[in-house]
Amino acid sequence: MKQFRDRTAVITGAASGIGLELARRAAAEGMNLVLADIESAKLDAAAASLGIDAGRILARRTDVSREDEIAALADAAFTRFGGVHLLCNNAGVGLTRVSWELSTADWNWVLGVDLWSVIHGIQHFLPRMLEQGEGGHVVNTSSVAGLLSTPGMAAYNVAKHGVVTLSETLYGELLAAKARVGVSLLCPAWVPTAIHESGRNRQDRFGAAKPAEGLSASYEQRMASAVKSGRLTAADMASEVFAAVSEDRFYVIPHRKINNAIQLRMDDIMQLRNPTQLP
Numbered sequence: 638m639k640q641f642r643d644r645t646a647v648i649t650g651a652a653s654g655i656g657l658e659l660a661r662r663a664a665a666e667g668m669n670l671v672l673a674d675i676e677s678a679k680l681d682a683a684a685a686s687l688g689i690d691a692g693r694i695l696a697r698r699t700d701v702s703r704e705d706e707i708a709a710l711a712d713a714a715f716t717r718f719g720g721v722h723l724l725c726n727n728a729g730v731g732l733t734r735v736s737w738e739l740s741t742a743d744w745n746w747v748l749g750v751d752l753w754s755v756i757h758g759i760q761h762f763l764p765r766m767l768e769q770g771e772g773g774h775v776v777n778t779s780s781v782a783g784l785l786s787t788p789g790m791a792a793y794n795v796a797k798h799g800v801v802t803l804s805e806t807l808y809g810e811l812l813a814a815k816a817r818v819g820v821s822l823l824c825p826a827w828v829p830t831a832i833h834e835s836g837r838n839r840q841d842r843f844g845a846a847k848p849a850e851g852l853s854a855s856y857e858q859r860m861a862s863a864v865k866s867g868r869l870t871a872a873d874m875a876s877e878v879f880a881a882v883s884e885d886r887f888y889v890i891p892h893r894k895i896n897n898a899i900q901l902r903m904d905d906i907m908q909l910r911n912p913t914q915l916p
C-alpha cells in the first residue's frame with residue numbers, strides 16, 4: 638500500500654504506547670482515523686491530542702476481546718468513512734507468572750485481548766476490505782514473544798505465537814487469492830510503554846490476578862525493568878510499520894539484536910537440542 642492520504646486507518650489500543658504512535662503517524666500521513674481502546678478517557682484525550690479535523694476521526698471505546706464490540710467497530714468505521722484501508726490489530730496486555738500459577742481467568746484475559754482480538758479483527762474487517770476493491774493492508778502486532786519462549790510469560794507467549802502463525806497463514810492465503818490487501822507482522826522486543834501495567838485494563842469479568850510471589854514476582858520485576866529500559870521507542874515502531882506497509886514487507890522485527898536468540902531457538906529445534914536458556 639503506497640498511498641495513505643484520504644484513506645482510512647483503524648487502530649486498536651490507540652490510547653497509549655505503540656497504538657498512539659501509529660495513530661500519530663497515520664494522522665501525519667493525512668489518513669482518516671478510527672481509534673479504539675478500552676480506556677475511554679485516555680482514548681478521547683489521545684484523539685484530541687492529534688489536533689486533526691473532527692470530521693477525520695472517530696474514537697470508539699471497544700473491548701477488543703469481545704466479538705460483538707469488534708463487529709460494531711467495523712460497522713461504525715465503514716459507515717462513517719465508507720471504507721477501511723489499514724487495519725492495525727494492536728491492542729494487547731501482558732501478564733507475568735510461572736505457568737502453573739496462571740488461572741483459567743488469567744488465560745482467558747490474555748488470550749482474549751492478545752489473540753481473539755486479532756481473529757475477530759480479521760473476521761469482521763477483512764471480508765469488507767477485500768470486497769471494497771481499493772487495496773489495503775493489515776498489521777498484526779505480535780511480539781518477539783511470538784518467536785521465543787521466555788519463561789514466566791506462558792499466556793502471552795501462546796497468544797503471540799498464535800498471532801504469528803495466524804498472520805503467516807493469512808499472508809499465504811491473500812497471495813493465493815491474488816488479493817490487493819497485504820499483511821505485516823510487528824514483533825517488537827522491549828519498548829518503553831505502559832504494557833507492564835496491563836492489569837489496569839483487566840475487565841471485571843476476569844476478576845483480579847493473584848499477586849505474584851516468589852519466581853513469578855522476580856519474572857514480573859524483570860519484565861517491568863526490561864520494558865522501561867527499552868531503547869527503541871513506540872514512535873520507532875510506528876516508523877517501521879509504515880515503512881513495511883509501503884514496501885509490502887511482512888516481517889517487522891525492529892530489534893535486530895534479537896536475531897541471535899531466534900537463531901538459537903531454530904538451531905535447538907533443528908538439532909533436537911533441549912531449549913537453550915538465556916541469562
Ligand SMILES: NC(=O)c1ccc[n+]([C@@H]2O[C@H](COP(=O)([O-])OP(=O)(O)OC[C@H]3O[C@@H](n4cnc5c(N)ncnc54)[C@H](O)[C@@H]3O)[C@@H](O)[C@H]2O)c1
Nearest residue numbers: 650653654655674675700701728729780827828830831832
Ligand atoms: N511494549 C513492549 O515492550 C511490547 C513488546 C512486544 C509487543 N508489544 C505489543 O504491542 C502492543 C501495544 O502495547 P504497548 O506496548 O503500546 O502497551 P500499552 O499498554 O501502552 O498500550 C496497549 C493499549 O491496549 C489497550 N487495551 C488493553 N486491553 C484492551 C482491550 N480489552 N480492548 C481494547 N484495548 C485494550 C490499553 O488500554 C492500551 O491503550 C500490544 O499488543 C503488546 O503486546 C509491546
